Amino acid sequence: MLVGRQKRAGHLGLARSNRVRTAADVAHRQRLGAGNVARMHTGFHPFTNAVENDCLFAYESRCKAAFDKIEPVLREIAQFQHDSNFIIKAQELARLLLNLELPEHLLENTWIAPLEMGKLYAWCVFETFRLFADEFYSDKPLAQESDADFQHFIESCGFHTVDFSPCADGRLAHTISYVLRLPYKGVRRKSYAGAMFDVEDSLQKWVEVEHRRLSESLPNSASEPTRYLKAAVYHYSSSLPGQEGCAAHGSDAAKAAEGAMSRLLAFQQGVQNSFCCGASIDLMLIGIDTDNDAIRIHCPDASGNPDGENYIDAQAVYDATRHANPADSERIISELIEQKSSAASREDNRGLVKFMARLLFNNISQIDYVRNNFNGCYSDIGHQERFIGMGVGFEEVQLRNLTYFAYLKTVEQNATDVDVGIKIFTGLNIKRGLPAPVVIRYDYHGNVPGARERAVAKVHCLQQAMAARFPEQTQQGLIHTMLVVRDCSADNSIEVVGGSTQPGVTGGGH
Ligand SMILES: [Zn+2]
The missing domain is CATH 3.40.1050 (Beta-carbonic Anhydrase; Chain A)
Structure with a gap:
């Protein structure tokens, strides 16, 4: 059973009043029982928990919208990359529409070199994911029965x-x-x-x-x-x-x-x-x-x-x-x-x-x-993932079609999972010139001495193995990576420790 809490506006910058469940709601629901609540909504099955459905739908819509706005907003930003006040305009739009502060190193020098849209796109996906994860661990939007x-x-x-x-x-x-x-x-x-x-x-x-x-x-x-x-x-x-x-x-x-x-x-x-x-x-x-x-x-x-x-x-x-x-x-x-x-x-x-x-x-x-x-059938019955999640972890991803998972400790041993992921993203992104964003992740237990350092070394190792397996796409900036680790013993959010969209890295980087 979902137990929402009244919160300030979320990191993803969208109203979340729809998913909030107040103490009064909970008490009201307990009095009625799940079945009676369902019957208040015409057409629901008597076993359906309609209040929980509303909360889950609000969370799903809000999170996916944050990812789905990235491409149209960047298209708009791209239109005035040669303007003299480009950086100011780009930041204004990004703040207003994406709730993000774009990294200056990806916006500079556009008078002489074209804007690296692919890299900027990947950065926005990664940053949106980071905020999504922070919210998940701090606000616990899917907290359920104890x-x-x-x-x-x-x-x-x-x-x-x-x-x-x-x-x-x-x-x-x-x-x-x-x-x-x-x-x-x-x-x-x-x-x-x-x-x-x-x-x-x-x-x-x-x-x-x-x-x-x-x-x-x-x-x-x-x-x-x-x-x-x-x-x-x-x-x-x-x-x-x-x-x-x-x-x-x-x-x-x-x-x-x-x-x-x-x-x-x-x-x-x-x-x-x-x-x-x-x-x-x-x-x-x-x-x-x-x-x-x-x-x-x-x-x-x-x-x-x-x-x-x-x-x-x-x-x-x-x-x-x-x-x-x-x-x-x-x-x-x-x-x-x-x-x-x-x-x-x-x-x-x-x-x-x-x-x-x-x-x-x-x-x-x-x-x-x-x-x-x-209406009884998803409109995206096929693949519509927003990024690939590779490595160990990703407890925060509980949404449909957001992430293709590749649970692995080495790229070589689980090559099939990685290849299927890149194949899916070739259809979704690479064919259109957009990079496949890959979050490389390793969760560790902070109470084990040296575990964080080993996790950091592991994600770098996985990044190199990806670059070796897909050299062309990496070179052409068609695969971008963000490296993150997480102390799962402390229930903390993720920690970004590297990646190809960071300052000073060219191409897909490795
Ligand atoms: Zn399958």
């Missing part, structure tokens, strides 16, 4: 950790906060092209989690019979299945599901073979229709693992519960799941079914979100 409440809920389903790997496609970047309406701090999210997650990385995380349970009893004691839930999220497009599905799987939904499933099974097997406790892992396979954000969750088979062929569709749940009482939602949805899968009614799958029911319930709000704000 971590303790969510932890209590997942433990009631028999889990101690929930670990999601969606596809890196920007159309899935809002999977946690919007599509599934889960608190972003309460779940782990690591994105990979085609949801083909790194099995070793997940194994390492599993070891960390189990060690912490043993040594610190966090998030719960190792003696509790709870399990680690690993979920993979693939995607497809119902309106243009052959074109707008998952690029990493040739736009084939069945292949995308099979690919994600193969990694899930490899992870489960990996834990079993390495630690003799594969039974402590539960698996979940989820598909998202990127046209309208409706999910499908694969039902458990006889072994409790997701059945590749048998799934329950949130749209069907939406239709079947159109006149149901929200108070009965968990029971009704659980029964619908059990109708689809006999294994779902087995005692050892009860927790999994309860969690599935929560996801399907939450997704009903998102189906109405797309219905009401986008």
Whole structure:
């Protein structure tokens, strides 16, 4: 549940009164209950949280508008680059329309050399992202139910950790906060092209989690019979299945599901073979229709693992519960799941079914979100990302089609993810002469000695590897980079430590 707070005007300079939820709103809503609030808005499903939808839409619109204004404003600025008072005029426009102070080193000498529009464009995208991140960490616009409440809920389903790997496609970047309406701090999210997650990385995380349970009893004691839930999220497009599905799987939904499933099974097997406790892992396979954000969750088979062929569709749940009482939602949805899968009614799958029911319930709000704000289908059903995010981190990016993710520690090992990203941005930007803006990022734990220095060295290393992999585009200034690190233990915002748009750097730089 979103809990907004009254704030001063945001860094991004736009009114945010729409998303603010006052204490009176909260109290009013608690009195009414989610279902009654939904019924106040004609046409909403009784399970829909309409107030939350309004808050989420205001946040999404405001943030995306800040990025989308950059190109038209720079077009306007470009028109008078030969005027004698160019810098003054450019700054006035940038302040007024973008809420940014442009860097003087990119505006000087335009009487003799053409303005480096590509570089200026990349700088504006980076600066807008920096302000977006600052706001996210200082104002917490997507703050949700407390971590303790969510932890209590997942433990009631028999889990101690929930670990999601969606596809890196920007159309899935809002999977946690919007599509599934889960608190972003309460779940782990690591994105990979085609949801083909790194099995070793997940194994390492599993070891960390189990060690912490043993040594610190966090998030719960190792003696509790709870399990680690690993979920993979693939995607497809119902309106243009052959074109707008998952690029990493040739736009084939069945292949995308099979690919994600193969990694899930490899992870489960990996834990079993390495630690003799594969039974402590539960698996979940989820598909998202990127046209309208409706999910499908694969039902458990006889072994409790997701059945590749048998799934329950949130749209069907939406239709079947159109006149149901929200108070009965968990029971009704659980029964619908059990109708689809006999294994779902087995005692050892009860927790999994309860969690599935929560996801399907939450997704009903998102189906109405797309219905009401986008007429039931996004206008940007294809790629429309604003920048590439590469490295480790990006917790603040919870919006659809804002960022293409490449979660990686080295460019070489995850070359596919990087190549897919550059391919997408070749279509979006490079073909039009605009650079692909790449934010290279490495989060670190500030309580580990030397961690910041290693993170800084890492982002420089990743920048060099990018320049080596795409020498032409880098040379021609068609790929620009911003290097950032973040102390994730301190809950701080990002820190910019370098990049190709900084003073004294030519071309795409490295
Ligand atoms: Zn994909």
